[in-house]
Amino acid sequence: MSSHRKARSSSTLITRRALRLGLFAAGVAGVATAVPAQAATGVRHAAVVSDHVFSHADRAHHTEAKDSFTVRQFGTVDATGVRNQANAVSAGCSADDHCRSVALSFQIVTVAGEHTHLNAANYSDAANKECTGCQTLAGAYQFVVSTPTPFGLDAATRHRLDDIHRRLDALTRSKLPAAELRTRADGLAGEVTAVLRDAVAHAPKAKAQPTVTLHRHLDGWPGH
Template sequence: MAVASDHVFSHADRAHHAQAKDSFTIRQFGDMDATAVRNQANAVSAGCSADDHCRSVALSFQIVTVAGEHTRLDAANFSDAANRKCTGCQTLAGAYQFVVSTPTVFTLDGTARGKLADIHRRLDGLTRSTLPAADLKSKVDALAVEVTGVLHDAAAQAPKGDTRPDVTLHRHLDGWPGH
């Protein structure tokens, strides 16, 4: 059994008004009978005021490839954003889990990995940006669409089997827009 867990946590408060973290991991498992993967993003803004607000952003992209005709997959994907006594704060947590399942083993080639690395760089830039939470959500969702496209193209090149390759996106966003 293969097990993988990715977790991003950011915490903004009076001492650190802006905290932003992201994760972009690729987990390539071969032929597996069972796989358990977990992806989580948590963001907290605490103790700031409308005049002195905080911003906390946590974004996690997890890409998992599994192979096999009868693989059991336990995939968990969570996000939680909390404002604690934080008037006017912006808090955003986003967990994006991409699961690529193919009947036979395949690995992402250099072209796909290069495209994913470019998306990761752009995610880093968005995470550190000062975009309002609503705009940030839409831009991060657009990156998720790009990742899905790259993975669909890569899976189409996978060796064929009795079942078709599949790409599934699990997305969970939670946030407080503030001002």
């Protein structure tokens, strides 16, 4: 089978080129991770973060499955650039000796501020390279929580998210067909969205309403 690649994106307020050039050219500070203290103090800052999962299966390593589940809490920000990406490749196997490659990336980002400039990019790409009968799945799920006032995920919410993370790990390691794995990954994404919406329901009230936005992209073989 000939090589095949395709990539799509979900973005907010910005094109891919602007994400590469705009924020970085403006001198945005380096990668920022969880900052609940800043969420409490209201310190304003700019931040960029990128999460990426890559899996590769071939005749030497017939199966590779990887996932990530990251929580990035930025507090009150002026500008934020977030990127989430999953890539899976199967190469050189056959129908009688097929490969399986799975990459799943769940990224949760919380930002606060009424005039935050948010740039969000979410990508997945699955490629079969001369790999007849192979199963290849890449899934990128990006959850953006935006609140007008400083807000952090409490211990109960983190506990619920940790439970979903454990089940994502088990799903990724499973032998389920790619089509069913996609369905179950979507189910877990739905649970994450519900947990986050429950959390923001208790966020401090302001003129603007808190929002939870899911960017989802899956790519895979066998085809959709």
